[in-house]
Every structure is written in structure tokens, then in C-alpha cells.
Ligand code: OXD
């Protein structure tokens with residue numbers, strides 16, 4: 001049996017509430033050993049993981065890992081938010097009573113660490129000293145060394161982050177037990193996996209995976225689900241799946257901050273790491289704060305909306321990351337960065353890694369190459385063109401490795417937010433950008449955010465898979481209450497951020513080409529948005545927001561035809577009227593949706609009707 005007190009004494013883990021929690025779980029799981037971790041243990045843990053074969057070398061100072069082949073992504077169906085109040089049930093949070101979930105999870109975890117080590121990972125999901133730090137401390141207990149190594153990259157880790165809490169009990173209890181991955185019945189009626197956040201007890205209990213958001217509990221379970229619940233419960237803040245960037249104007253010396261949500265596979269990491277286009281690089285610099293999570297609150301002193309990235313790293317999707325889509329990401333995962341790759345293709349002979357879209361063609365010489373499951377590519381049957389890397393394969397690297405990391409990313413203050421943007425992957429209807437300068441209409445727009453269903457079978461043609469504020473998988477309480485809270489937090493700011501909806505993905509209906517070149521050029525509509533907020537341009541008012549005129553967009557050096565430009569700067573009223581019908585059904589599912597949101601919906605619908613009746617110009 002482990003001696004948790006000895007381990008905690010040695011590591012200087014002094015918080016009495018944390019110590020009691022660690023003792024409780026060491027006993028319940030029957031762990032043989034307890035080890036308290038800090039970021040300074042990284043090199044030793046890497047060596048141990050290499051020696052144990054859990055990691056393999058991927059060039060100098062980079063590592064490769066492979067997960068169990070059925071354990072490769074978050075599982076939304078197996079994810080539950082439990083509380084003691086049935087009123088917390090929403091459409092998306094798979095609510096269950098805490099009284100049912102806690103005993104169930106404890107029974108699955110009982111005795112599960114016999115013969116194993118229980119790692120104790122104290123962490124902070126905030127820049128130290130931030131006003132939201134009281135909600136950001138946690139202690140993850142995990143049975144998996146590679147999970148520890150990921151946590152060290154994705155969060156600030158060490159006993160110092162929990163030792164001096166004002167309220168010693170105010171840390172999130174985050175317990176991760178992997179279970180016997182081969183016998184969990186993945187995807188069957190007898191699925192044993194449970195990923196539960198007991199939100200009103202600030203306890204996260206995840207059983208049955210060692211992958212990504214299922215296992216790194218600081219990131220999604222705490223940073224988003226628990227954070228969202230705490231933000232609402234305290235009435236103090238929002239925890240959102242948003243990227244956060246700064247745009248610095250070297251001519252005026254001013255910096256603007258934009259955050260925003262995009263459903264997965266809509267290019268959020270690429271946007272967050274964007275370099276300015278060559279023609280604008282002399283004047284503007286884009287800096288990176290984060291690509292996945294932002295917590296937002298109103299700063300008491302200035303009365304402005306502020307934001308910060310609670311994470312300490314990037315857990316990026318590898319697929320399609322290359323010199324054109326995201327050169328910044330490639331530099332962030334270069335040799336010497338300590339990056340861990342998971343489920344990409346790997347060549348143990350040369351220690352190289354590869355994923356679909358890294359280069360137009362896979363390596364021509366397949367000698368030594370293994371696919372993400374470890375099978376030699378050379379042994380494939382002719383015509384087998386299954387991907388070498390898993391589509392959800394990832395790289396994990398710390399923020400300091402990102403070449404354009406903002407100089408103040410670690411500042412306790414956070415940064416003032418000028419604009420909040422939403423964007424999905426939409427092949428028609430959505431213009432390049434439409435700005436919304438009304439809070440309720442902005443929140444309404446976020447609530448009706450969606451992306452095209454990936455496969456036609458998933459939905460009706462032209463209908464989006466709605467993903468409110470890109471938080472659908474992370475909703476922690478009822479959507480109507482969420483909308484109310486969003487209106488209240490942002491509404492309390494003295495200077496309102498401007499909202500906008502962006503779309504880089506409109507296509508030509510005939511030949512399918514993208515109308516807007518995307519990537520670095522996406523800075524241009526964002527600069528227009530800032531100018532609009534400052535009153536330097538006026539745009540053109542439409543029923544669904546303000547869109548730029550051709551003359552207002554900085555277009556020098558952009559390759560786009562006048563016809564394509566017209567299309568992305570115009571509103572297809574008939575398609576929009578169809579969309580309004582879908583939105584009405586979507587919103588109607590949610591209880592307690594604030595009247596302001598319904599009013600915004602009716603305003604937009606009425607303006608579209610008026611436009612449809614207006615004689616053509
Ligand atoms: C996610 C992630 O699953 O960021 O959204 O990993």
C-alpha cells in the first residue's frame with residue numbers, strides 16, 4: 001500500500017484539504033504508490049516513459065505516443081454533467097443526478113490502481129494572480145504517466161499552485177482512472193466509460209480513457225465544463241471554447257484583442273496562430289494568447305470585458321497542419337520543443353512523424369513507416385489508402401514554444417476584449433464577415449452558431465449542426481440560463497465589445513472552389529471589424545449585420561475575382577429566410593431562453609422579410 005503522506009511531505013504538498021483528498025482516493029483505488037508531480041519533474045518522467053516504451057523518440061527533444069485504437073477522441077455520448085439540482089438539466093449536458101453518478105464512478109474506480117502508481121498533479125488553469133485564480137486551482141489524480149506529461153504541457157503544474165489557496169478547500173477534485181481499455185465495450189450497449197463532472201461538488205470523475213480531453217482533466221473538464229458552471233454559479237465569468245489573439249498596429253502603437261468560438265474543424269488553431277499577409281506585415285503584428293479556451297469577466301477597475309487563456313499549452317489537431325495552413329504551429333513543434341505527438345504516423349528508424357496534409361503526398365520511401373496503429377505501411381495491400389495518421393491525431397506543446405506568443409500572455413491582468421467573433425464552416429449564405437453591434441443580437445448569433453454536418457447523412461441539406469457558441473460538447477447547465485448569464489456578464493461591461501460572424505469557407509456552387517483565399521488573409525476582415533468599432537468605417541447595414549463595402553476592406557495583394565468578392569460581401573436573403581426557420585426550431589428546444597434573445601430573433605426575421613419585399617435596386 002502506498003504511503004500518501006510521505007509522498008506529499010517529500011513534495012511539499014501542504015494544503016490539508018488536498019492531502020485529505022489524496023488519502024481518500026489512494027485508499028479507494030488501492031494504489032501501490034503515490035507520486036506528487038511538478039513541472040520540474042518533466043525530464044525525469046520523459047526518461048521513465050521512454051524506458052517503459054510509453055513514448056518513443058521523434059527527433060531531438062520530441063516524443064511520440066500511440067493510444068489504444070478505440071480510444072482516440074472525446075466521447076460526447078459518454079460525457080455527463082451531474083449536479084444535485086434537476087433544474088440544471090439542459091439539452092446538451094446529459095444531466096444526471098449527482099447522487100447516482102458519484103457512487104457509480106466510485107465503484108468503477110475502487111481497487112483499480114492496485115499494483116499501479118497514482119500520480120498527484122496539482123495545477124492552475126489561469127495565469128498566476130488572475131482574479132479568476134480562485135476558480136482555477138485543481139488537483140488531478142491519474143494512473144497514466146503520459147497523461148501527467150500532457151498536463152505539464154497544458155497547465156501550470158506544481159504544489160505551489162494549491163498550497164496557499166485562500167480557501168484551502170477551493171480546488172477542483174479531478175480523478176482520472178484509465179480502466180482496462182480492451183474490455184470497456186466501446187460503443188456497445190454495455191459501454192463502461194463514464195466522463196462525469198459533478199459540477200456543484202466541483203468534482204470530475206473520468207473513467208475509461210487515457211486520451212485528450214477525456215484524460216487531461218484541467219483542459220476541457222475543468223477549463224470548460226467546471227469553469228462554465230462555476231462562472232454561472234458565482235455570476236462572475238464565462239468559460240468559453242474560444243481562441244484569443246492580439247492585433248498590434250505598429251503605426252499607432254495600439255493593440256486590439258479578439259476572441260471567438262468556432263466549432264471543431266473550422267480552423268480555430270490556424271486563425272489563432274495566423275501571420276499577417278506580406279502586404280500588411282510591416283504595419284500589423286498578430287500575437288497568440290490561446291487557441292482553445294478563454295475565460296471572460298468584467299474588470300472592476302476599468303469596467304471593461306477582460307479575457308485570458310487558462311491553458312499553458314496547445315493540444316492541436318495535426319491533420320492538414322503544414323507550411324501554408326499554419327507555419328507557426330510547425331515552429332511550435334520543432335525539434336527541442338518537448339512536443340508530444342499522438343497517433344500520427346511514425347518511423348522508428350528515422351524518428352520522423354507524418355500526418356495527412358503535412359505534405360501533399362506521404363513519404364515516397366515507406367521503409368520503416370508505421371501507421372498510427374503501429375502497422376507497417378510497407379505491408380499494406382495494394383489499393384489500401386486508409387490514412388497513415390488518425391484524423392484526430394494531435395501535437396502537444398507549451399505556449400512558450402509558439403513563436404508569436406503574446407509578450408503578456410502570462411500577465412495576471414488578462415487583456416481587454418475588443419471583439420467576440422463566431423464562425424463555422426458554411427459553403428453558402430454566410431458572408432465573409434458581418435458585424436453585430438447589439439449585445440442580444442450578438443448572443444443570439446452565437447447561440448445559433450453551427451457548422452455544416454460533415455456527412456450528408458448527418459443532417460438535412462443546407463441545415464447546420466448547431467453548436468451554440470461552439471460549446472455544445474461543454475455545456476454545463478441549461479442553455480436558457482447560459483444565455484441569460486452571457487447577457488449579464490458581457491452586458492455589465494461599460495464599453496461593449498463588438499460581435500461578428502465570420503466565414504472563410506464560402507464556395508462556388510459550380511466548381512466548388514473557395515471564394516476567399518483564407519489563412520493569412522483572414523486578418524483583413526478582422527482589421528475592418530476593429531475599424532468599424534472605432535468608427536473609421538461604416539460598412540453597409542443588412543438584416544443580419546453590417547458588412548464591409550469593397551472599398552473598406554484592405555485588399556492589396558489579395559487574389560480574388562470581382563464576382564467572388566461580390567458574393568462574399570452580399571446577403572442571400574432567400575437562404576437566410578430558410579435559415580431563420582431552422583433557427584426558430586433550434587432555439588425552441590431550450591428552456592428559459594431570455595426574451596431578449598427571442599426579440600433579437602424576431603427583429604432579424606422581420607428585417608429579412610422586409611428586405612425580401614423591397615423592390616430590387
Ligand atoms: C477539443 C479539444 O476536443 O480542444 O475540443 O481538444
Ligand code: MN
Pocket residue numbers: 241292
Ligand atoms: Mn477544443
